[in-house]
Amino acid sequence: MTTKPPADPRRPLTLRDVSEASGVSEMTVSRVLRNRGDVSDSTRERVLEAARTLGYVPNKIAGALASQRVNLVGVVIPSLSNLVFPEVLSGISQELEETGLQPVFGVTDYNQDREEAVLYEMLSWRPTGMIVAGLEHSDAARAMLQNAGVPIVEIMDVDGEPVDSVVGISHKRAGLEMARAIVKAGYRKIGFLGTKMPHDHRARKRLEGFEAGLAEAGLTLADTEFYSGGSALLKGREMTEAILKRSPDLDFLYYSNDMIGAGGLLYCLDKGIDVPGKLGLAGFNGVDLLDGLPRRLATMDACRREIGRRAAAIIAGRSESGLVGGERIELSPTIQLGDTIRRTS
Amino acid sequence: MTTKPPADPRRPLTLRDVSEASGVSEMTVSRVLRNRGDVSDSTRERVLEAARTLGYVPNKIAGALASQRVNLVGVVIPSLSNLVFPEVLSGISQELEETGLQPVFGVTDYNQDREEAVLYEMLSWRPTGMIVAGLEHSDAARAMLQNAGVPIVEIMDVDGEPVDSVVGISHKRAGLEMARAIVKAGYRKIGFLGTKMPHDHRARKRLEGFEAGLAEAGLTLADTEFYSGGSALLKGREMTEAILKRSPDLDFLYYSNDMIGAGGLLYCLDKGIDVPGKLGLAGFNGVDLLDGLPRRLATMDACRREIGRRAAAIIAGRSESGLVGGERIELSPTIQLGDTIRRTS
């Protein structure tokens, strides 16, 4: 059988073209290409051959409309330049790999209006499920998610009221526990260095938890320093220099993330400051960048990849088994003292 | 006017629901929601009000099928854990922001089979255009891209034959120029440290260019060291230690990326090695991480954000103006000598 080329070479191919080329009905072609229903081996071969030589690519738009099923999972995150989120995405991708589901990413830049727009856009493709970073959304966004009629998983954070399911860690508790560890190690004059992003709710919660932990020991933050934008490592250096110049008697610096913490550590080593004797340091995240530093920064693992995996599993699982949802998974970040907190043992 | 709730509360809303709630035809609702055609202000208000209170979200699947237009741009990259690609994505996002086009990302893990699968999946959504990292694809993948009938932009690399348009830098030339700079600075016993990924064609081309540059001065690589996986910073340390132990007389180390270069730099500073006097170092990429290091590593900017922007602009531009395509944009990375190459001046 000769495969005749389509009439108009620039007209996109359809099932009909494959059907004509292989001499069977469109329905049978559809069945072959989706591996669904019984088709004899001989026709299957013929159809696949025709599809291959034509270079046919199915039109999922039409397929999705007809079947009311879409293999997409919307993933909404605040940023890509954070190093944290790519790892979450990676966990999601990995878990979804074998399910036939496809993640689609959207970035909000920590901006609620952008988030609303991205959610609207994504929901308009009628995805199988949504994974959204954080629990804080505009009312309109919450309403959209609630009405979407598909599983919603909010990730990263568990301190708040989820729309549906939630997978994350308690950033409040993370801050609290780090404060306790620092106090226990004997540090008393403690400074905080972080970002100036009012919409990074997780950083805010860590700070709140941290202050609560200090309060347990009757302490308050001795000084704080904030930044925004730029190379985090460099900012860590600069902020550390600034805060130590202003408050030379600090004996501990808590950084809101590992990158600025690493910058601070490099600064202290440069200056020959005795770490952790005279000055202790800690960050947050457990990025593996830290493994390469001259000294291991104290930190707390945020379970990023695991969060992605579990969230994806909920979507994937729920899309098969018609579960009702509302799962709540709180992971426990483990504190790693590294070499920048005095060991009290 | 009271907006009656939909009959079945779990049935997804359609244009018909909004049309009934607002007392106009579906067509008029469609026009209002897309801001197309003339609609009187009073009806527009009524329709928007109804849509808002119902919480209607349009179904783009149906819309795309009917209009044969899809506002998606497929973006295919090899990895997210590389720090380089998130920046490219960021450039793409930014450029696409105002065009109504939406990027959709797919990750191949430097695997040609995965790439083929991801391309097939993406093309089946009939995107407005595709941005694909690299020029090396399987025959099937090339064929798919060629037949897609939409603008294709291959990015990062210009050393090869593009399917359609291409935006990137010459990695061969980047390697070559770095080699020349190193030779000119007087280094002679030069080692290379890189990844063991046979499918990272850009790293390979840089190495080829680099060796060609050495050859101009009658030199060859004195030693090489490869790694795969793990924390790049730590690997940089370990590899540097290994290669220097094996070949203590090396006077320069060229790293295939900045992260391992940074690890190497930290190692050398730890060991008190005279950089750049006794030993010169250079990386590749110009990641802003380097700004925070104790000494600035020599490197070469890969124009990542710019590449993303230009690629997106081609898609956006071509989707309006029915241009024919085939653009070729070669950006020029600038060498930054930093503090780890001797200044010959």
Add this chain to the structure above:
DNA sequence: AGCCCCTTTGATTGCGCTATCACCACGTAT
């Protein structure tokens, strides 16, 4: 032979939307 059952294939319908054209009610020009 007549029956049933199973496998394989095809015809029809509709998913939710937009393109297109038709239509109506007004003006305004001729």
Add this chain to the structure above:
DNA sequence: ATACGTGGTGATAGCGCAATCAAAGGGGCT
């Protein structure tokens, strides 16, 4: 008066596919 726009609206058809049911072609059984 007739013709002709023009802003506003609705009716109809169809995008490319999959769900569904109908039908055709074999066996194997009584």
